[in-house]
Amino acid sequence: GEGSWKHIRTMGGSGNTQRSETLPRERCLLGLVASDEIFRRMANEDHRPNMSLEDFESGIAEYAVTLEKDEAEAVFKAIDKDGSGTLDINEFIKALRPPMPKEREDAVLQAFQAIDQSGDGEISTEEVRKYYNPKMHPMVRRKKWTEERALEVFLKVFETPGDKDGKVTLDEFINFYCNVSASTEDDEDFFQIIKNVWKI
Structure with a gap:
């Protein structure tokens, strides 16, 4: 205002x-x-x-x-x-970044830490492959894409313009879920989205 x-x-x-x-x-x-x-x-x-x-x-x-x-x-x-x-x-x-309530931010941070098995503050392509669940992608469920195609597209979503290094930083991860949060009204729906996407 x-x-x-x-x-x-x-x-x-x-x-x-x-x-x-x-x-x-x-x-x-x-x-x-x-x-x-x-x-x-x-x-x-x-x-x-x-x-x-x-x-x-x-x-x-x-x-x-x-x-x-x-x-x-x-x-x-x-x-x-x-x-x-x-x-x-x-x-x-x-x-x-759209603002995100603390409860949602905490859930995103917990997901990142669970996926970042090396603890280096970045999610590698190998870690994404291990924990990402492409079966839940709408295009895979409709048999329009392979699981590999869904994974490739998903990785590109996290890329910051001008910094395409093949890794997902905490900033990139939070930025992605800030946008998801902005379009998801119900907290339980938001938490379920995270659970559906990641096998953690």
Whole structure:
């Protein structure tokens, strides 16, 4: 709401280094630059991995997002979690996450830890193969896809634009289930989705 937007504006004030949760209007703005393609375009199409404040201001203007200069700077600083003065694609992805209740987040974290048998903070392709249940995929159940095809598609879902390393990090795992959570109203349905997908 407007109150939240007034709060984020204050982050641009002198000496204010406070970090806040992503706010509703900020989410709407970030929706325009969620994809890797648009992010690169806003970064002047020169393949730089980061976006400057100047790039950000000119980019949002190109996409017809009307913000005062101080508002744009406040949003930029709110997204720039590491305070580097530039934005990378991962900061955009994290800022876009829909909020998830603690009970759901705890369930997602428990699932990740159960799958991450090596305990290295990443889920390998081998670990996904071991615990993912492709039989529950709608296309497999309709005999349109093989289980291997469902697994390949599932792995691609977790990939962060610009960081396709074949592994699933905790950030990528949580980001995926934040989106699932946003479209799942009932808690029990959400927990059942996790149980159906993973053999844990």
